Amino acid sequence: MTVNVTMKVNGKSVTADVAASTTLVEFIREHLRLTGTHVGCNTAQCGACTVHVNGRAVKSCNMLAAQAAGAEVTTIEGLAAANGDMHPMQAAFKEHHGLQCGFCTPGMVMSACELKGKMPNATDEQIREALDGNICRCTGYQNIVKAVKAGLAA
Amino acid sequence: MKADGIGARVTRKEDHRFLTGNGQYTDDITLPHQSYAAFVRSPHAHATINSIDSKAAAAMPGVLAIFTGKDIAATGIGGLPCGWLINNKDGSPMKEPPHHILAVDKARYVGDQVAIVVAETLEQARAAAEAVEVDYGVLPAVVNTATASKAKASVHDAAADNVCYVWGHGDGAAVDKALASAHKVSTLDIVNNRLIPNAIEPRAANAAYDKSSDSYTLYVANQNPHVERLLMCAFVLGIPEHKMRVVAPDVGGGFGSKIFLYAEETVLVWASKRVGRPIKWTADRMESFLSDAHGRDHVTRVQMAMDANGKFTGMKVITTANVGAYLSTFASCVPTILYATLLAGQYTTPAVYCEVAAVFTNTAPVDAYRGAGRPEATYVVERIVETAARDMGLDPAEIRRRNFITTFPYATPVGLTYDIGDYHACLEKAIKLADYAGFPARQAEAKARGKLRGIGFSSYIEACGLAPSNVAGALGARAGLFEAGEVRVHPTGKVTVFTGSHSHGQGHETTFAQVVADKLGIPMDDVDIQHGDTGKVLFGMGTYGSRSLAVGGTAIVKAVDKVIAKGKKIAAHLLEAADTDIEFKDGVFKVAGTDKNVPFANVALTAYVPHNYPLDKLEPGLNENAFYDPTNFTYPAGTHICEVEIDPDTGKTEIVKFTAVDDFGNIINPMIVEGQVHGGLAQGIGQALLEGCVYDAESGQLLTATYMDYAMPRADDLPNFTVDTHVTPCTHNPLGVKGCGEAGAIGSPAALMNAITNAVGARDIAMPATPERVWRAIQANA
Numbered sequence: 001m002t003v004n005v006t007m008k009v010n011g012k013s014v015t016a017d018v019a020a021s022t023t024l025v026e027f028i029r030e031h032l033r034l035t036g037t038h039v040g041c042n043t044a045q046c047g048a049c050t051v052h053v054n055g056r057a058v059k060s061c062n063m064l065a066a067q068a069a070g071a072e073v074t075t076i077e078g079l080a081a082a083n084g085d086m087h088p089m090q091a092a093f094k095e096h097h098g099l100q101c102g103f104c105t106p107g108m109v110m111s112a113c114e115l116k117g118k119m120p121n122a123t124d125e126q127i128r129e130a131l132d133g134n135i136c137r138c139t140g141y142q143n144i145v146k147a148v149k150a151g152l153a154a
Numbered sequence: 155m156k157a158d159g160i161g162a163r164v165t166r167k168e169d170h171r172f173l174t175g176n177g178q179y180t181d182d183i184t185l186p187h188q189s190y191a192a193f194v195r196s197p198h199a200h201a202t203i204n205s206i207d208s209k210a211a212a213a214m215p216g217v218l219a220i221f222t223g224k225d226i227a228a229t230g231i232g233g234l235p236c237g238w239l240i241n242n243k244d245g246s247p248m249k250e251p252p253h254h255i256l257a258v259d260k261a262r263y264v265g266d267q268v269a270i271v272v273a274e275t276l277e278q279a280r281a282a283a284e285a286v287e288v289d290y291g292v293l294p295a296v297v298n299t300a301t302a303s304k305a306k307a308s309v310h311d312a313a314a315d316n317v318c319y320v321w322g323h324g325d326g327a328a329v330d331k332a333l334a335s336a337h338k339v340s341t342l343d344i345v346n347n348r349l350i351p352n353a354i355e356p357r358a359a360n361a362a363y364d365k366s367s368d369s370y371t372l373y374v375a376n377q378n379p380h381v382e383r384l385l386m387c388a389f390v391l392g393i394p395e396h397k398m399r400v401v402a403p404d405v406g407g408g409f410g411s412k413i414f415l416y417a418e419e420t421v422l423v424w425a426s427k428r429v430g431r432p433i434k435w436t437a438d439r440m441e442s443f444l445s446d447a448h449g450r451d452h453v454t455r456v457q458m459a460m461d462a463n464g465k466f467t468g469m470k471v472i473t474t475a476n477v478g479a480y481l482s483t484f485a486s487c488v489p490t491i492l493y494a495t496l497l498a499g500q501y502t503t504p505a506v507y508c509e510v511a512a513v514f515t516n517t518a519p520v521d522a523y524r525g526a527g528r529p530e531a532t533y534v535v536e537r538i539v540e541t542a543a544r545d546m547g548l549d550p551a552e553i554r555r556r557n558f559i560t561t562f563p564y565a566t567p568v569g570l571t572y573d574i575g576d577y578h579a580c581l582e583k584a585i586k587l588a589d590y591a592g593f594p595a596r597q598a599e600a601k602a603r604g605k606l607r608g609i610g611f612s613s614y615i616e617a618c619g620l621a622p623s624n625v626a627g628a629l630g631a632r633a634g635l636f637e638a639g640e641v642r643v644h645p646t647g648k649v650t651v652f653t654g655s656h657s658h659g660q661g662h663e664t665t666f667a668q669v670v671a672d673k674l675g676i677p678m679d680d681v682d683i684q685h686g687d688t689g690k691v692l693f694g695m696g697t698y699g700s701r702s703l704a705v706g707g708t709a710i711v712k713a714v715d716k717v718i719a720k721g722k723k724i725a726a727h728l729l730e731a732a733d734t735d736i737e738f739k740d741g742v743f744k745v746a747g748t749d750k751n752v753p754f755a756n757v758a759l760t761a762y763v764p765h766n767y768p769l770d771k772l773e774p775g776l777n778e779n780a781f782y783d784p785t786n787f788t789y790p791a792g793t794h795i796c797e798v799e800i801d802p803d804t805g806k807t808e809i810v811k812f813t814a815v816d817d818f819g820n821i822i823n824p825m826i827v828e829g830q831v832h833g834g835l836a837q838g839i840g841q842a843l844l845e846g847c848v849y850d851a852e853s854g855q856l857l858t859a860t861y862m863d864y865a866m867p868r869a870d871d872l873p874n875f876t877v878d879t880h881v882t883p884c885t886h887n888p889l890g891v892k893g894c895g896e897a898g899a900i901g902s903p904a905a906l907m908n909a910i911t912n913a914v915g916a917r918d919i920a921m922p923a924t925p926e927r928v929w930r931a932i933q934a935n936a
Contacts, residue, residue, distance in 0.1 A: 019277070021277075029182075030184075033184075034175065035175070035178070035179075035181075035182035036174070036175015036176065036177070037175070038179070038354075038355070038406070039181070039356075039436075040354045040355070040356070040439065041438075041439040041860075041861055042438055042439060043439065043860060043861065043862075045860070045861035045862065046354060046439075046861060048354055075175065076173075076174065076175035077174065077175040077176075079174070080174050086170070086173060086174065090173040090174065093169070093173055094165050094166065094169040094170070094173060095165060097165070097166070097825050097826065097828075097829045099169060099172055099173065100407075100659035100660070100661070100829060100833060101353070101354070101355065101404075101405065101406045101407040101658050101659030102168070102169075102171075102172025102173075102177045102404065102406065102659070103177075103179065103353075103354045103355040103406025103407060104354045104406075105172050105173060106173075106175055109173065124874070125870075127869070128869040128870040128872075129869075129870050131868075131869040131870075132868050132869060132870050134868075134869070135354060135861070135866050135868060136354070136869075137352055137353055137354050137407050137409070137833075137836075137837075137866070138407055138659045138829075138833045139829060139832055139833050139836070140829075140832030140833045140834075140835055140836030140867075140872060140875065140898075141832075141836065141867075141868075141869040141872055142832045142872075142874050142875060143828075143829055143832065144869065145869065145874075
């Protein structure tokens with residue numbers, strides 16, 4: 001069965017006929033070819049696929065594309081300014097070496113950006129707790145926490 | 155110091171693409187006419203494959219082809235090779251049963267590949283894979299490491315007792331004598347728990363055959379594309395090496411698990427010509443758990459003999475190592491060459507003997523995982539050293555001080571020659587940073603609150619910079635371990651560097667650019683580092699064993715030296731001086747003692763526009779290659795100190811402070827080095843506190859096959875680390891570097907377990923030290 005889905009992704013309206021079982025991350029990666037959003041587990045445990053749906057951080061492997069119909073979706077590709085300047089959270093990750101292999105990074109940054117709206121003055125401990133749904137195998141998290149703190153303050 | 159040169163804390167060149175979603179990992183690559191593969195995997199740990207019926211599956215929508223092990227065997231394809239020969243104590247070779255790229259007749263672990271389905275879409279491939287009917291005859295499974303050699307079942311007919319080899323290293327007679335005449339012998343039985351690497355990018359491959367050139371291109375998440383190509387072409391598929399290009403693009407973490415030649419990508423390449431379409435496969439997470447090569451899995455008894463002063467006089471180590479169902483690429487050398495040779499640790503122990511029995515079991519293959527043999531060695535040494543201190547009533551720092559090696563070079567009784575180090579300096583710095591002197595007061599304060607505090611040390615050493623090829627060859631390596639680099643200076647003075655090392659998080663594009671920019675006196679932005687493509691890079695042995703900078707970086711430096719040497723000849727011609735009078739400094743060639751000079755970019759332009767050029771003596775162009783084969787291993791070493799507080803009611807351990815002081819030799823980029831240490835510590839602490847691969851003892855089913863069952867360290871599981879360095883430059887490479895990628899994972903488990911056993915008063919607690927295990931140990935002591 002196919003369904004027609006229309007949504008706004010990174011400010012642009014997109015529409016497609018997709019299999020009803022298509023997940024949001026499949027839609028983003030395979031239909032829109034926005035491959036910055038990654039799949040690490042497909043079971044909503046690693047957070048690599050985190051995007052924003054109507055401003056909320058969502059694990060896009062665990063949501064059907066059809067469920068996002070009509071929504072405003074932001075992926076990692078949609079964060080930087082039109083002139084290419086990185087979002088302050090992206091810049092903070094670079095400045096504080098908050099990434100190594102880069103695979104979990106887009107999801108980590110999207111989760112951190114959501115935190116900016118919810119807890120702009122989060123402590124280290126609160127940041128660690130808030131990032132509990134995003135696994136990083138490379139960094140040991142210390143520099144991620146540093147980066148998020150700086151990104152929240154920027 | 156140049157602002158972006160050697161030693162500078164420069165942010166990374168690669169970060170912009172990763173942070174903006176422009177990284178390109180294997181699964182991000184979709185080729186024209188792409189098709190997709192799914193593997194049929196054995197649901198049984200040990201079973202005969204009586205028949206495979208794929209008729210119904212083949213008729214399903216979108217299915218292009220289905221191949222079984224028999225289809226592949228019928229084309230004369232052999233199995234995956236093992237890259238290292240280990241001999242038994244009696245000199246006979248290890249058992250090397252065939253490792254078919256799709257199982258033939260028998261499946262030997264849960265997840266063993268039985269068939270491949272290729273279809274138009276991934277969904278179609280997966281649906282058809284489920285419809286392939288395999289008639290299995292379930293057999294008893296061999297699961298337990300310690301008892302595998304006594305099991306009734308055999309994983310391979312060629313190894314009826316499941317023993318791959320029994321290997322010995324060191325002077326056993328001298329050690330027995332030391333044990334017999336010791337003032338005291340400390341003994342410990344320990345298990346190094348089995349781990350699943352879990353790079354967040356799952357393994358992936360995309361293979362394409364091009365009819366017009368009769369050649370293949372393989373994109374693969376891999377740490378060493380040239381090794382992958384060599385092994386696949388020369389030892390398995392018989393494809394001429396020049397007809398295969400292997401690209402390892404951005405790779406999302408490796409930790410060892412992406413070194414190896416795996417069955418999946420080999421089958422993909424084989425099938426791509428038959429299907430006539432590019433075929434992509436990306437593991438889902440459960441496939442990663444089931445089929446990525448696992449790490450560790452040792453069962454060990456260690457005995458340390460001491461004199462009355464706590465001086466070590468001999469150490470005996472008897473280990474059983476699980477290699478899983480088949481020998482993975484470097485499986486045989488990890489629990490031997492990379493393990494027993496490190497058992498002297500930082501100490502003057504005059505006699506060390508190690509015996510290792512490697513056993514086959516019906517579990518996933520076990521191979522190198524961050525540290526590979528060296529974490530296991532450190533765990534043995536540092537746990538027994540701490541235990542020995544307790545048995546002797548000595549302070550754990552003091553027993554180390556009494557036994558440290560202090561003169562270099564130092565030849566250990568297990569075959570290595572440490573070139574340099576200062577073990578006292580690292581220990582004392584760590585003691586200061588950890589405020590060891592204040593520990594008794596903190597322990598008393600915790601006790602008043604009803605908590606248990608403990609502190610533990612680990613003074614590790616590792617052999618990195620793998621490896622002198624002749625030494626490795628004499629020890630059984632079936633490959634060289636040099637590295638290659640190319641420095642291509644463009645006419646405008648911009649530079650592209652090609653390296654055989656591979657970056658999958660380590661930041662080579664930054665570190666290597668810093669080195670080249672520093673040496674050539676040009677801005678770092680003028681230097682690009684290329685890696686991971688056999689079509690671009692002349693050769694390479696890849697990245698593992700903390701070798702990239704020490705070996706790969708040195709190859710680049712050697713090529714830079716050649717560029718400068720040639721540049722001097724060109725400059726001499728331009729400046730009408732003798733070659734020997736030209737100096738090169740800060741990007742300028744200069745006639746010594748004069749102000750006559752020509753900048754690097756002008757020399758580069760002259761090399762490519764050779765109008766005024768010594769064409770009779772010198773070729774045009776400025777492009778140099780170098781291969782570098784190290785003369786020794788490098789020996790990073792350091793001391794980690796961990797302090798924990800345990801709630802006796804719940805058994806929950808909190809790391810209140812973790813201090814690491816490491817000697818990595820000279821440091822190119824301190825920011826990147828700290829990041830490597832943090833990441834290594836997270837994996838070591840993960841091993842000690844959280845992670846543990848569990849197979850059902852009877853059925854051989856993997857019980858920890860999802861992130862709900864296998865505890866990965868998350869942000870709120872870990873503390874902030876206190877890290878520092880003490881530098882003794884490596885004596886045998888021009889950068890004086892040793893490597894930093896594995897130290898954290900090597901040193902930390904012993905420090906943590908020494909701290910926990912100190913807090914609880916237990917001789918041993920098995921890793922991972924879950925609250926349940928710790929609580930039970932507290933109850934046993936009560």
